[in-house]
Amino acid sequence: MKFGKIQGFSLLLDRVDSSVYTRGELVSGRVVLVLGGKLPVRSLKICAKGTAEVHWLESRSVGMNTVYCDYTAYETYFRKRQHAIRDSGELTVLQPGRHEFRFSFQLPEENLVTSFEGKHGRVRYWVKAKLHRPWATVKKSKREFTVIEPIDINTPSMLASQAGTTEKIARVWYRNLGQVSLTAKIERKGYTPGEVIPIFAEIDNCCSRTVFPKASIIQTQTFIARGTRKQKKSVVATLLGEPVTTRKRVSWHGRPLKIPPVSPSLLQCRIIRVEYTLKVYVQIPGTSKLSLELPLVIGTIPLHPFGSRTSSIGSQYSCDMDWLRLTLPERPERK
Numbered sequence: 195m196k197f198g199k200i201q202g203f204s205l206l207l208d209r210v211d212s213s214v215y216t217r218g219e220l221v222s223g224r225v226v227l228v229l230g231g232k233l234p235v236r237s238l239k240i241c242a243k244g245t246a247e248v249h250w251l252e253s254r255s256v257g258m259n260t261v262y263c264d265y266t267a268y269e270t271y272f273r274k275r276q277h278a279i280r281d282s283g284e285l286t287v288l289q290p291g292r293h294e295f296r297f298s299f300q301l302p303e304e305n306l307v308t309s310f311e312g313k314h315g316r317v318r319y320w321v322k323a324k325l326h327r328p329w330a331t332v333k334k335s336k337r338e339f340t341v342i343e344p345i346d347i348n349t350p351s352m353l354a355s356q357a358g359t360t361e362k363i364a365r366v367w368y369r370n371l372g373q374v375s376l377t378a379k380i381e382r383k384g385y386t387p388g389e390v391i392p393i394f395a396e397i398d399n400c401c402s403r404t405v406f407p408k409a410s411i412i413q414t415q416t417f418i419a420r421g422t423r424k425q426k427k428s429v430v431a432t433l434l435g436e437p438v439t440t441r442k443r444v445s446w447h448g449r450p451l452k453i454p455p456v457s458p459s460l461l462q463c464r465i466i467r468v469e470y471t472l473k474v475y476v477q478i479p480g481t482s483k484l485s486l487e488l489p490l491v492i493g494t495i496p497l498h499p500f501g502s503r504t505s506s507i508g509s510q511y512s513c514d515m516d517w518l519r520l521t522l523p524e525r526p527e528r529k
Contacts (some may be wrong), residue, residue, distance in 0.1 A: 207321070214341075218300065238326070242273070248267040309340045314424050345492075356489060474487075
C-alpha cells in the first residue's frame with residue numbers, strides 16, 4: 195500500500211486578530227491536516243502549557259581557570275492535554291484530503307502571570323499539536339498566545355498620590371557650593387501604557403552652579419534563581435527640564451511625561467519581577483546628582499474604562515497592546 199505525504203499540518207486559534215486571553219477564559223482552535231494520500235497514524239495529541247523560565251551564566255576566575263555558574267529556575271502555571279486521535283494500540287488510517295480536529299481548554303482562574311520576554315527570562319503560553327506516525331519522526335505544530343493578568347489601577351492603593359522630598363549640600367573637593375532641594379509629586383501610583391503622567395516638582399537651587407532637572411521612568415527586571423538575583427534596569431521615557439540658575443527656584447506644574455508601550459508590572463511571579471519607578475533628579479555639574487524615586491505600577495485596566503469591566507482583557511487593552519510587539523532599545527540607567 196502506498197501512502198501519500200503530508201501536504202499541510204498547522205494549528206490555528208479561533209481568535210484571529212488578537213490571541214490575547216486572561217484567567218478563566220476558553221482557548222479554542224483547530225488542528226488542520228492536509229493529506230495527499232492515505233496516512234497511518236498512531237495518535238494526535240494536543241498539549242497546552244504556561245511556564246516561566248529564568249537562565250543566566252556567571253563566571254569567576256579560579257587560579258588559571260574560568261569557572262561558570264549556571265542559574266536556572268522554572269515554574270509551570272498550567273498543563274493541559276487532549277487526544278484528537280487516541281493511541282489504542284492499532285493504527286488509524288486517515289483518508290486523503292483535509293482533516294480538522296477541534297480542541298478547547300479553559301485557563302485556570304488563578305496563578306497565572308502576564309506574558310513577558312526579558313533579557314534573562316520569559317513567561318510564555320502555547321499550544322502544540324503532535325502527530326505520531328509509525329516509522330517516522332513526530333510531526334509538530336506550535337502556536338503561542340498571550341495571557342494578561344488584570345491590574346486594575348482604579349483601586350484605592352493605585353489611586354493614592356506619591357510624593358517625596360530630598361536635599362543635599364553640593365560639594366567639590368572641600369569646597370561647599372550650597373544646598374539644592376527637590377520636591378516631587380504625582381497624582382497617583384497606577385497608570386497604563388499610553389497615559390501621560392503630570393509631574394509636579396519644585397527645584398530650589400541655592401548653590402553657586404546652574405543645575406539641570408530631569409525625570410525618567412525606570413524599568414527594573416529582576417530574575418531570581420537559586421537564591422540569587424540578577425537585575426537589569428532600563429530608562430523607558432525621559433523628560434528634560436530647563437536649567438535652574440544659581441539662587442533660583444523653579445516649579446513644574448504638571449509637566450507631562452508619556453508612558454511608552456511597555457509591558458505591565460509583573461508582581462505575582464516568584465522568579466521574575468518587572469517594576470517601575472519615576473525618578474526625578476537634579477544634575478549638579480562636578481558632583482553627584484540629587485535624586486528622588488516615586489513608585490509606579492503599570493496596569494492593564496485603565497482609569498474609569500468605558501464599558502463593562504467583565505469584558506475580555508484583550509478588548510479592554512487593545513489600544514495599548516503595542517508592548518507585545520515592541521523590544522525596547524538597550525538604554526541602561528546611568529549611575
